[in-house]
Amino acid sequence: MTENQAPEQISVLLADDQALLRAGFAMVIDSQPDMAVAGQAGNGIEALGLIRELAAAGGAPDVVLMDIRMPEMDGLAATAAITEDPALVGARVIVLTTFDTDEYALSALRSGAAGFLLKDVQPEVLLDSIRTVVTGGAVVAPSTTRRLLDTTLLGGGVLRAPNAEQQQKLGYLTHREREILAELATGDSNTEIAARLFLSEATVKTHVGNVLHKLGCRDRVQAVVFAYEAGVVGE
Template identity: 50%
Template structure:
């Protein structure tokens, strides 16, 4: 399967660099480029990409607004947004995850890391496992501690689903969750899917947000 990618960044050099790299891959094709968030939404509607590489800081409409618009557009439910950010400067990463982003990548990541991130996001996983990512999410989650939703929201989950949600919140993959709880990766995936359905989460990234905001996982 070929992964269709839309690149949204207001810097032409950045877009060109990503495009050159991605065009070298047999399983990835660039279907469009956007210079701001509004154009990103328009291009997403027109091209139906699998993954949008979304910069946060763009003119007119920023990456967070664009991410929320894409997540809320009928017919684009399967589009995954990979936020591009600069560590310690973009204080909107947590907001982007709440808006519907599937994860984020540091702008200084190497080519191999970028390609891996695109494939992970396209497969429906959340790119939240690296230690630096967990620390960043934890930092922004902690700054919003007073706004956490009531833990009562978790009442719909079974004890096992709570355990799985906590591990998703820590950034573990299905395989790692299975190993930790002595179950198969397929069973772990089933518990994750059920938790998503019960909590109304769009994807794993939003499960991470819920895990922090309910206090199930603490920074």
Template identity: 75%
Template sequence: MTGPEPITVLLADDQALLRAGFAMVIDSQSDLKVVEQAGNGQDAVAAAGAHRPDVVLMDIRMPIMDGLEATRRITEDPALSKTRVIVLTTFDTDEYALQALRAGASGFLLKDVLPESLLEAIRTVTAGGAVIAPTTTRRLLDATLREPHHRRSPDAEQQLRLDRLTNREREILLELATGDSNTEIAHRLFVSEATVKTHVGQVLAKLEVRDRVQAVVFAYETGLVA
């Protein structure tokens, strides 16, 4: 009897040595497999279309086509609706992480991420979660989204989506903005984890967003999170 198919990963980074390091870590796991590597965004988009990986680890700054445009093309392709993108960034210098989230990425990691955290992130987004929990991630979102030129009132379409939410679902959306897990949210609200998971699913469906990260960006951009 054969086991479940491994989670497939595409690596996109213009630094071959970094790709090799990530590939070594990923391929060391029985449930993960690197199916292709790309040195620029254009090749990453082509490889994603050819292999339809579960996850793309996407560098931001690459030649020919950067990771932002590559992320946008992958997440907007109906044939790749099950592919999740995690962008790689350097916290102190890369100001484009938020743009990547807006382009449809399911999260981002620092390039000096610990191997076990990298593996956990890949499994998390494959399972429908998002990489937004680390303190550095929350700090970057907070610092960037709270800048006045990023904040605005919801437009008519966004307001319609917000109006679909029940009071409890709005509360769950605010909890998601903390970056905490379903378990942590359940503990704080004195409900079961299954109940939180159900509410999260309803929030994503009503807001018409791909995952938790997109829901958090939506909450900040519409001013729901002050």
């Protein structure tokens, strides 16, 4: 996925069954000159309906903050519906989770979410994350991502061997691209990866784009999931 310029006004839709939590997030978002809350929903069905209504009117939200556990339709199903709908291709989803529901966050990442945050996220981190995903980036905190994926995918530190499909996709990558894939799993930025590999940032950006294309990943988050599932991390 190519990185884009942020719109002058970032529209954010809030989907959470806790009205008080939505109100708190709305207050933080509306306090920013470059952001505005486009709408609020109490469950996945309401969120999908509102997003499609806004899209039909010419303006799907740029970012959706999606709770995981909601009545009627949960955040996992809603995230999959959003990311699979060509009419909503511009909407980026950040799922919200708590420490005891890490496996749900991973499922959301597999469904195409641009990242995840804990519900007790600091306001400045929330705002930075919204700005990151709206420009084509992904919210991948190194420590949280490693803990999440190590626990869920690696079974206590035992790497999985890539299956036939994963092995085929890995075969499309050059040695440098495979190295870049492993670096993506750290959650570091292109700038940090470039410094570590003694490459220019532009070169790393090109390699990242090639990796995403060859693996069929929407963004860096899905590339991270692929890297862990295919056993690339820790080689």
